[in-house]
Every structure is written in structure tokens, then in C-alpha cells.
Amino acid sequence: MSNIDEQLTEIICKVLLLEPEQVTDSIRRKEYDPWDSMAHLVLITEVENELGIFFDDEEVAEIWTVGDLRKVVASKIS
Numbered sequence: 642m643s644n645i646d647e648q649l650t651e652i653i654c655k656v657l658l659l660e661p662e663q664v665t666d667s668i669r670r671k672e673y674d675p676w677d678s679m680a681h682l683v684l685i686t687e688v689e690n691e692l693g694i695f696f697d698d699e700e701v702a703e704i705w706t707v708g709d710l711r712k713v714v715a716s717k718i719s
Contacts (some may be wrong), residue, residue: 645692645718648713652691653707656684672687688714 649664650664657675658670670676676684685701688694694717696704704710 645714648691649688649711649714652687653710656680657688664707666711668707670705678714684710692718694718710711 650661652668653659653664654661656674657680659668668676670681674685680703681704689696692714694714700713704713710715
């Protein structure tokens with residue numbers, strides 16, 4: 642796991658109240674109760690602040706799973 646992946650996992654754990662081993666790309670917003678609209682905004686803000694990247698509104702709206710989040714972050718880092 643790369644440093645970025647580790648940081649992203651830590652942020653996801655903190656915001657969505659998960660243990661690292663529970664974080665999978667298939668965790669889906671609206672199907673996982675703690676990932677409500679407020680948690681989504683907190684998650685996006687934390688990722689932006691911690692990783693020094695910025696999401697546009699369309700990207701934020703299109704992130705529905707942890708896998709989606711990882712893909713968008715990867716596209717901004719590489």
C-alpha cells in the first residue's frame with residue numbers, strides 16, 4: 642500500500658468510523674449508514690486538506706464508493 646493509500650485509509654477510518662481492515666472499495670454511500678451527506682462533506686474536506694488536492698463539484702457528486710474516491714484521488718496525485 643502506498644503512502645497516499647495509507648493516508649486515504651486513515652481518513653476514511655476516522656470519518657466513517659471504521660477499522661483499517663474494514664475499508665474496502667465496495668463500501669457505498671447511502672448503503673453504509675455512517676456515510677451520510679454530512680460525513681461525505683467531511684470526508685471530501687479531510688482528503689483535500691490532508692492530501693493537498695481539490696475536488697470540483699462534479700467529482701464530489703460522482704463519488705459513491707470508496708473505490709470511486711480512490712480513483713479520483715489517484716487521478717489527481719499521478
